[in-house]
Amino acid sequence: MSNFICNDPVALNLWYAISALEEVHQGDVGQSVLLEQPIAYTRNEAGNVIAWAHEGDPNCDPNPTLPVKERFGYFWTSLGTPEGDVFPIPEYGEADRRNIHAASFGVNVSAPRMVENFLDMGHFPYVHTDILGAEPHTEVKDYFVEVSEERDEILATNCKFWQPMAAAASDGGADVEYIYRVPHPYCSVLYKSSPLDEARMDVIAIFVQPFNQEQVRVHMMLSLLDEANEDRNIRLFQQTIFGQDKPILENQHPKRLPLDPRAETPIRADKSAIAYRRWLSDKGITYGVIPSAA
């Protein structure tokens, strides 16, 4: 293994989504950065995505190549040796779902701040006014948080929030139920009531690729029940939401997420964030965070 700038073994051994598969083409060498390491990728003649680390020349000998998985419309790679496969999202395989790559955006923030913002419902009425929330419906009702031992992921359930325009397919305000999963230190999967089928849920996932400790690229994947809207409108709806979060994320200080429980004062609505910070601490993650002072 080369000497990487990132020396956090936990971060090095994770899988990371790097690019939407629809943007990886045979004959084109794409370039990106993962944990401060320049990487390049292409689709080879056999049709497989290959990725490799380089030191400035992306057209260097691609060997040795990095491990690659194609999952959820993206290719994933790792600088280290990941344990097992990318976490599962079983809904992705359901035949009647629309699986859409909404966009990959650069954000000047750390990966854990990005995930924590995704978990937060308290900001909906203020940041996503008249879409995901509206005053005076500002209360975050009590919800459950647990760390699922068998899958090593955080699960927040029974989250309910009144939303004026929960999805592109909505035709008015509704009490929307949310379930959040954090199956990866830098990824989160959100389930929310489908406007079309009350027994099922739409899936919105963010896969965060850290360029470095304070700059990321976030990939947004949607797996929805929506028969009416064009992909384009669904994408644009999600981008509108994301564009509203962006200045909030980029103005957080410090940019790295402090894990010391005394560093920032949580309120009851932040239960999932408290669990997330503790979970990161327990994993011994140091990348993108300010670790607890032991």
Next chain:
Amino acid sequence: MIKLYDYELSGNCYKLRLLMSFLGLEHEAEPIDFYPGNQHKSPEFRQINPLGQLPVIDDEGLVLRDAQAILVYLASKYDTSENWYPSSDPAILGQVSQWLAFADGITTTASAARLHDAMFYTQIDVDVARAGANKLFRILDEHLYFAELDGQDWICPGDHPTIADIACFPYIMLSEEGGVSRMDYPAIRRWTDRFKRIPGFVVMSGVFPAGPAVEKEAERAA
């Protein structure tokens, strides 16, 4: 009805949404998948604008491109008060045109830096773009500071904002997304706060409304 080929996250499209909202002018939006779809570079869209750029409007068959040109057109045609584009005063008209061109410079610097950071326009030299934006912001900040000393609230003299204010506002307001802070430009910050209180102001993703507390204070004072 006016059709706007639109992209929510485009500051140049936002300029037109702002003017149409200030004028109470209805329009129909035709959303274009600018990113990641690159739809504005498609052969179909180049039939509408050979430059492959947003925004474009279609007003009963008249197809126009370029945000500044469209601001001139819409204000001239639909603002009967002539407040937004005071075309009968050559001195003001010259100044409005000067700042419209300046706004284009903001697009090629501050907006370019934002495209680099958010949407991976990696061919852009982001340091050059940021330095260029800071140079322009310094010039505008000084201009607004001296305007304020003369009792003027807006970029061009007069008691009403013009399309020059609209043309400069979006990419200044979004500059932090490209790593250009407005911390050192207090006159610009005061001007953006005034701008957000123009009746009919609308937001876009990444731009927030003026704080309600100050509005209430203004109501009390009124």
